[in-house]
Amino acid sequence: MELAKQVALVTGGARGIGKAICKELAAAGARLAVVDIMKDVAEQTATEFLQQGVDAKAFAANVADGADVERMVDEVLAAMGQVDILVNNAGITRDNLIVRMKDSDWDAVIAVNLKGTFNCTKAVARPMMKARRGKIVNIASIVGVMGNAGQANYSASKAGVIGLTKSAAKELASRNILVNAVAPGYIQTEMTEKLSDQARQNFLSVIPLARPGTPEDVARVVRFLAGPASDYVTGQVIHIDGGMVM
Ligand code: NAI
Numbered sequence: 001m002e003l004a005k006q007v008a009l010v011t012g013g014a015r016g017i018g019k020a021i022c023k024e025l026a027a028a029g030a031r032l033a034v035v036d037i038m039k040d041v042a043e044q045t046a047t048e049f050l051q052q053g054v055d056a057k058a059f060a061a062n063v064a065d066g067a068d069v070e071r072m073v074d075e076v077l078a079a080m081g082q083v084d085i086l087v088n089n090a091g092i093t094r095d096n097l098i099v100r101m102k103d104s105d106w107d108a109v110i111a112v113n114l115k116g117t118f119n120c121t122k123a124v125a126r127p128m129m130k131a132r133r134g135k136i137v138n139i140a141s142i143v144g145v146m147g148n149a150g151q152a153n154y155s156a157s158k159a160g161v162i163g164l165t166k167s168a169a170k171e172l173a174s175r176n177i178l179v180n181a182v183a184p185g186y187i188q189t190e191m192t193e194k195l196s197d198q199a200r201q202n203f204l205s206v207i208p209l210a211r212p213g214t215p216e217d218v219a220r221v222v223r224f225l226a227g228p229a230s231d232y233v234t235g236q237v238i239h240i241d242g243g244m245v246m
Pocket of ligand 1 (some may be wrong): 012013014015016017018036037063064089090091092112116139140141184185187188189191192
């Protein structure tokens with residue numbers, strides 16, 4: 001139980017990869033702050049964990065809104081006493097070709113995926129600096145490394161998350177706050193259910209391990225980066241993609 005008594009704040013924790021991360025961190029002993037814009041689903045998820053004996057609470061917030069994030073982090077600190085681990089997982093897609101992409105689709109994806117990661121990092125940095133310890137894990141994407149037709153906004157936001165990860169790692173290292181990212185490839189979730197059969201086949205044909213990833217594949221690496229086994233690792237981006245990008 002390497003995370004015993006630690007509080008993990010997971011954004012977008014209500015479902016999908018975020019929920020799997022919550023489950024894995026709880027299995028390592030962490031207490032959970034399940035943060036999501038979908039209040040009801042977050043509460044349902046927190047209740048599920050509570051029923052399994054995990055100390056979990058739901059907090060509603062829009063990560064794109066800095067003031068809302070400040071309020072939420074204050075609420076988490078008041079209710080749970082500390083934040084030891086932040087997982088910036090909340091993310092959205094609004095896919096389209098560049099020539100057809102609406103400004104609002106560009107702005108929404110950058111606001112949630114990139115500014116949301118900045119907002120949450122900023123809000124937890126102060127209490128973590130005071131505690132002189134902390135682990136931040138950002139969920140980027142392999143398309144932030146390799147690009148993807150039809151996802152200019154999304155891949156730009158995830159490339160931005162990788163730059164933010166490295167800057168935050170350098171800025172916060174002296175306070176013993178470690179910042180890393182994971183870059184998942186094709187992971188089976190509600191987000192990727194929207195893919196066409198053709199797009200799915202295209203992905204599978206370039207994955208050496210020849211299968212899509214699972215949310216648990218991602219969650220296990222996040223557990224490593226959140227725990228003491230990675231205490232000399234910061235500013236890194238770990239690909240979780242079945243070998244798609246080497
Ligand atoms: P999902 O759509 O199943 O879950 C995302 C969660 O984030 C939802 O619970 C949603 O309500 C929440 N959320 C969305 N906007 C929010 C906001 N403004 N404030 C607070 N919460 C918000 O997606 P999935 O697949 O679980 O993705 C999780 C993360 O993993 C995302 O950052 C995504 O970009 C990333 N990722 C997913 C991959 C995949 O293949 N599914 C591949 C690579 C990265």
